[in-house]
Amino acid sequence: MTTANVEVRPHEEKKIDILVSGEIDLSNSAAVQDDIFAAITNHLLAVRVDLGGLTYIDSAGLRILFALADRLRLLQTTCEISAPPGSPTRRVIELSGIDSLVHLHV
């Protein structure tokens, strides 16, 4: 079974960090997306998604990030994604071209 954990940390006023760990594939991507979206209100100014604890992500997981980027652009909320340089997650994210939509943090 593929499992992922989504942890939400309010960070400053109107800013939150979303820490995603574990693995994301087709079997749990819908649940992970729900968890991430549920953490976001229209009052937020910035969202940072920290993928440092993620050990596997494929296109099902990338779909979540693209959908999130889309949604946050509509809400005029800043979106930032971080993944450790040199990690498999970082490589997949860089290949996806999402850095044209959101800020990819080191």
Place this chain on the structure above:
Amino acid sequence: MLPDMAMVNSSDSAEDRLRRIEAVTDTTLAHLGVEQLLQELLARVREILGTDTATVLLLADGGQHLVATASSGLEESVRQGVRIPVGEGFAGRIAQRRERLVMQEITSTTVRNPILWQKGVHSLAGVPLLAGGELIGVLHVGSMLPRDFTDQDLQLLELAADRVALATRTRQARVERAAAAALQRNLLPARLPRIIGMELASRYVPAEEAGVSGDWYDVFTLPSGWLCVAIGDVVGRGLTAATVMSRMRTATRAYALDSNDPSEVLSKLDSHMRHFEPDAMATIAYGMWEPSLERLHISLAGHLAPVLAAPGDPAAPAELPVDPPIGAGSAPLRRRTSTITVAPGTMVLFYTDGLVERRHRPLEVGLQLICDAMRTDSAEAMCAAVMSKLIDADPTGDDIAVLAIRRQTAEELRRLELEFSAVPDSLSEIRAALRRWLPTVGASDDDIADLLVAVGEASANVVEHAYGPLGGTVELHLAANDREVIATVKDNGSWRPPRGQHRGRGTQLMQHLSDDVRFEHGPDGTSVQIRRHLTGGKFP
């Protein structure tokens, strides 16, 4: 009085009528359970004695209570699960004294079961049910009209009780034996798990003479990739031993999830058993293979050490310290873990003492026979060889469990064919298989990360697009040489175009993370071939 008259008239043929009780104990009713069998018998007892009710209460809770088990005329007591403490009320006193008892007129103070006087039973006569001198319950008959039970009635009732007791005991023993065997069978793995890099085979033979005796084995993997192996023997026989074994197996699995140290798992299991199953004792060998399968960490609790055979070396039992059995002693005992290096091609044979212990053969001879039978070619052949070498025509008095595990060589692992059902949950199994297999062909961490995603994407495509609601399978063919890995993901469905937003990145990822991706759509399905060079150096 009328009932007495009837009794006198029918007593001439009492023996004939008793034969009818025997008739229902024969093999034509072998399919009946204890309750149904008693139901049949009681209808006949009631008829023979001309009474209105006939009821059997069987001893339960280790002899503390009688429980209404079957009745003709007082079915309510069975449905309501009437329980009578031994020593109290009518049936309770019969059980305590093991003597017949007659009560001409019952009252709410002399009987314990209110259903008796609520239903209007006036007179009662009862006798103990004895099988082999042991009390198993009480049989009583009741009459709605006042009745003097004669000595002749009671003799007849005792004769009937003998037959009822015998039939019940035989049936109980048979049912219990069947339940124990079924429990045991259900708890052993129906199919050993498929572990990449390991070849597994097993044999289990229940004791012939006295029913199952609590031998068990278990093989399972942990989410962390460790492979766990347990084999054990619960002291005792039958349903009790089988039940203890089932609890022990569950507890072992639960503790295995929390620790990578076998002696810690066994220490926890020991405290668990000493607290919850204070009367049980068991031996167990519990081992955990590292995900690389190179090393086996193992702890023995009173159990025989596995026998190892590496290609080209003489076979020998592993030299390991043996700690006390589980449930021995009243305080926690020191337990030790040893580590064994298991080279590719090595056979590891776990077994229970039923394999080696024979009345006519010393243990050393049995152990030597196992060593002589050891081979390193195949786990199935290993099991067959050891069984044929050690088991002769004599009936076995003990269960025999054998589990052979062989570490495959790099050469054998160059090609691998796997099949999964095309459901989202298989994707993590496919990754687990790749994580296990790729290091055996020399893939580096980067190679593994890239191939996990590339093969994962191809598999996810099959899961999502290849089949209708009936589903299907994902086949994964892996091959490696010293330069590259070729992974082929096949299905036998027909793809539909992807739907929804943010799609189409999968193929792009596959292409970026490998050297070459080829799709072949045919009438019988699609295959995706992914080639990826290895950066991790030489083939091991």
